[in-house]
Amino acid sequence: MDATRWLDEREDHAWRGYRRMRRLLDLELARELTQDAGLSEPDYDVLSDLSETPQGRLRLSELADTMLWSRSRLSHHLNRMQQRGLVTREECADDARGSIVVLTPAGRRAIESAAPGHVAAVRRHLIDLLTPAEVDALGALTHRVVDHLVDPGLRAARPQPAAEG
Amino acid sequence: MDATRWLDEREDHAWRGYRRMRRLLDLELARELTQDAGLSEPDYDVLSDLSETPQGRLRLSELADTMLWSRSRLSHHLNRMQQRGLVTREECADDARGSIVVLTPAGRRAIESAAPGHVAAVRRHLIDLLTPAEVDALGALTHRVVDHLVDPGLRAARPQPAAEG
């Protein structure tokens, strides 16, 4: 049992910063989204993923996997969205167990009117505060962490500081 | 009404990466924390902040502000932690409205036994996957975003790549 390697000052700074940003950024984006469009962030994400498909239709399990949600959570959330008329469910022809989530016209209007404001908020509170190099670093770093979480066997190594371009 | 500036490919990559990392990293850290120490992340944060004070005591509102929690949320959560014997409440001498949150011996044991494993998990799943430059970049970027959210008036500008000091 060797001694714990605590976080040094820089590591601690990064870790605390990440957690504070996560909390405050989420709060602010959710606040603006609710105020401007009457949608929660989960609502927005569901509608957004649906609207990116050609037909505005997705198998429930496929949508859940894309969003990294449990089927249970998605099912509950769809009930609420369905009651508000944003989505409907249809039976799946191939698989009688399945159900297909369908964007309603109202749902499409909702996401289309919400998107510009939301993207602007993401820019204003995050993206436009970063240098291009930081945007790239954030993209690289987050995807490396995600890949490692999905498959720790990959031993997702730190890229070598030098070399490579 | 000018056209929306959508996210370009790199910006979208960073934004999607951030959201996926946030979700997966939180899930994994919470999972390990529950399994190894019987604590949730909120539990851990409360205990951690308390244990960093000399006496293990903090005014409720002070703790709430530090954690960026609402007083309501903290009050609810303390009820649950109190029932499990991790904290207690004491009256505040200076201010009869106030209450002081106190770490119990059991609470101190809980955080002290949980901390090494949790820090190791943070290293394994995040910090140790980053280059030193990325750690610094993450620290700089997140704190800039946080400062801007706390006080947008600061116009927290992107640091100039060159020059300036």
Place this chain on the structure above:
DNA sequence: GGCAGATCGATGACATGTCAACGAAAGCAC
């Protein structure tokens, strides 16, 4: 002192997320 308004923390109602369990249907072995 006495009043007006702010702050503190608690509470109840409600929204949301998690977890375990379930019935129905599909897949697979034989």
Place this chain on the structure above:
DNA sequence: GTGCTTTCGTTGACATGTCATCGATCTGCC
């Protein structure tokens, strides 16, 4: 086809977070 196992999506119970509200107390002002 018959059974065993897995997958799909739903459901109910419960844990957690948010919001509006409340009584109590403090603060500043007169």
